[in-house]
Amino acid sequence: GQQLNQSPQSMFIQEGEDVSMNCTSSSIFNTWLWYKQDPGEGPVLLIALYKAGELTSNGRLTAQFGITRKDSFLNISASIPSDVGIYFCAGLPKRAGSYQLTFGKGTKLSVIP
Amino acid sequence: EAQVTQNPRYLITVTGKKLTVTCSQNMNHEYMSWYRQDPGLGLRQIYYSMNVEVTDKGDVPEGYKVSRKEKRNFPLILESPSPNQTSLYFCASSLQSRSTGELFFGEGSRLTVL
Numbered sequence: 156g157q158q159l160n161q162s163p164q165s166m167f168i169q170e171g172e173d174v175s176m177n178c179t180s181s182s183i184f185n186t187w188l189w190y191k192q193d194p195g196e197g198p199v200l201l202i203a204l205y206k207a208g209e210l211t212s213n214g215r216l217t218a219q220f221g222i223t224r225k226d227s228f229l230n231i232s233a234s235i236p237s238d239v240g241i242y243f244c245a246g247l248p249k250r251a252g253s254y255q256l257t258f259g260k261g262t263k264l265s266v267i268p
Numbered sequence: 269e270a271q272v273t274q275n276p277r278y279l280i281t282v283t284g285k286k287l288t289v290t291c292s293q294n295m296n297h298e299y300m301s302w303y304r305q306d307p308g309l310g311l312r313q314i315y316y317s318m319n320v321e322v323t324d325k326g327d328v329p330e331g332y333k334v335s336r337k338e339k340r341n342f343p344l345i346l347e348s349p350s351p352n353q354t355s356l357y358f359c360a361s362s363l364q365s366r367s368t369g370e371l372f373f374g375e376g377s378r379l380t381v382l
Binding site for chain 1: 303308309310312313316360368369370371372373376
């Protein structure tokens with residue numbers, strides 16, 4: 156299947172700091188999504204992006220669909236302890252008849268109070 | 269409450285003993301899918317279903333079977349489990365058969381095969 160390179164793999168930050176993570180692919184994607192997995196839970200959708208260049212916010216979270224269609228970014232501002240978890244990027248490739256979502260390997264975020 | 273329900277949540281079994289992990293959604297979703305999550309490998313798709321009686325392989329289908337006889341249920345069957353199937357499994361669903369990627373996930377089923 157498609158490969159998504161998500162970085163960083165893990166982050167340790169102080170409460171109140173801003174966080175940035177990104178996802179890149181060698182292929183073009185039609186849709187980019189960001190999910191968060193709390194410890195012991197299933198992933199939950201944070202933000203969905205459907206258009207190249209699109210910038211979308213959800214509270215303190217902002218995500219962007221890269222102009223090249225091959226990357227996406229997630230920023231978290233003023234982190235708080237409940238931001239702890241694993242963040243996954245995911246994409247739907249630009250391929251006729253393809254409805255298989257590909258996930259990155261995740262960014263594990265730890266917030267130090 | 270809209271949800272995807274998986275059972276069992278935890279299971280320890282032995283090699284070769286057939287098992288089924290059930291998945292049920294109450295949102296009338298057309299699309300359902302199974303993923304496994306392993307450390308360092310993220311979420312990998314096992315099988316998916318775009319509607320009743322329509323199933324297809326994902327990226328790692330070997331050793332698994334699925335069925336979609338009813339819209340709400342999508343069980344994952346391990347006919348002869350092996351230790352390399354020890355993993356955390358997630359069922360997910362989406363409203364449209366042509367998935368937009370907006371998935372609702374269950375809480376996960378942690379399977380250990382000895």
